[in-house]
Amino acid sequence: DAKTTQPPSMDCAEGRAANLPCNHSTISGNEYVYWYRQIHSQGPQYIIHGLKNNETNEMASLIITEDRKSSTLILPHATLRDTAVYYCIVRFYNQGGKLIFGQGTELSVKP
Amino acid sequence: DTAVSQTPKYLVTQMGNDKSIKCEQNLGHDTMYWYKQDSKKFLKIMFSYNNKELIINETVPNRFSPKSPDKAHLNLHINSLELGDSAVYFCASRPLAGEGDTQYFGPGTRLTVL
Numbered sequence: 324d325a326k327t328t329q330p331p332s333m334d335c336a337e338g339r340a341a342n343l344p345c346n347h348s349t350i351s352g353n354e355y356v357y358w359y360r361q362i363h364s365q366g367p368q369y370i371i372h373g374l375k376n377n378e379t380n381e382m383a384s385l386i387i388t389e390d391r392k393s394s395t396l397i398l399p400h401a402t403l404r405d406t407a408v409y410y411c412i413v414r415f416y417n418q419g420g421k422l423i424f425g426q427g428t429e430l431s432v433k434p
Numbered sequence: 435d436t437a438v439s440q441t442p443k444y445l446v447t448q449m450g451n452d453k454s455i456k457c458e459q460n461l462g463h464d465t466m467y468w469y470k471q472d473s474k475k476f477l478k479i480m481f482s483y484n485n486k487e488l489i490i491n492e493t494v495p496n497r498f499s500p501k502s503p504d505k506a507h508l509n510l511h512i513n514s515l516e517l518g519d520s521a522v523y524f525c526a527s528r529p530l531a532g533e534g535d536t537q538y539f540g541p542g543t544r545l546t547v548l
Contacts, residue, residue, distance in 0.1 A: 365541060366438070366526070366540050366541055366542055367524070367526075367537075367539045368539070369536040408475070416535055421467070421490055422477075422537060423479070424477040426475075
């Protein structure tokens with residue numbers, strides 16, 4: 324699995340957009356970008372995934388650069404409940420195997 | 435209507451004891467996992483079972499023995515507990531290949547070995 328690099332921590336004001344970057348310069352052509360988050364003391368939660376096109380769901384948007392070497396997770400209107408560690412993971416779709424978690428980005432949403 | 439449940443939520447025990455953690459999913463998924471999150475918050479895969487068959491074993495000491503009585507359950511038995519086993523253990527499940535790739539995690543079991 325390709326490795327990812329994320330900033331260890333970020334702050335965001337409540338109600339503003341939170342933009343979480345991820346670098347994955349060694350991603351291969353068939354690997355997807357996945358985002359999970361872990362709210363304190365809870366199990367990780369799936370957010371979104373994508374291959375090359377931008378994706379949006381009810382939780383977030385995922386913007387993947389054209390060369391696929393980096394991506395940004397966008398929480399359009401962050402709330403206090405979005406305070407969590409956000410993990411960017413690259414892997415093959417339906418690989419059936421493990422998720423390899425890095426250190427993630429600890430996002431603090433402040434009032 | 436909990437999707438992935440684990441029992442117990444907290445487990446405090448003495449070194450050398452044997453303990454089990456149970457996991458059940460009611461999602462109809464075929465693949466289940468155990469992950470370990472240590473004190474530094476790193477999450478690592480331990481095991482994966484697909485329809486009761488072991489498919490991933492990440493060089494976990496053989497004191498750890500997963501057991502899957504049916505595809506809805508994946509239990510983790512730990513023999514001769516050591517201080518370093520203290521961690522939060524998460525169970526997860528995933529649908530059959532071709533039906534989605536999202537892993538659904540349980541709430542975790544915090545194991546403390548004294």
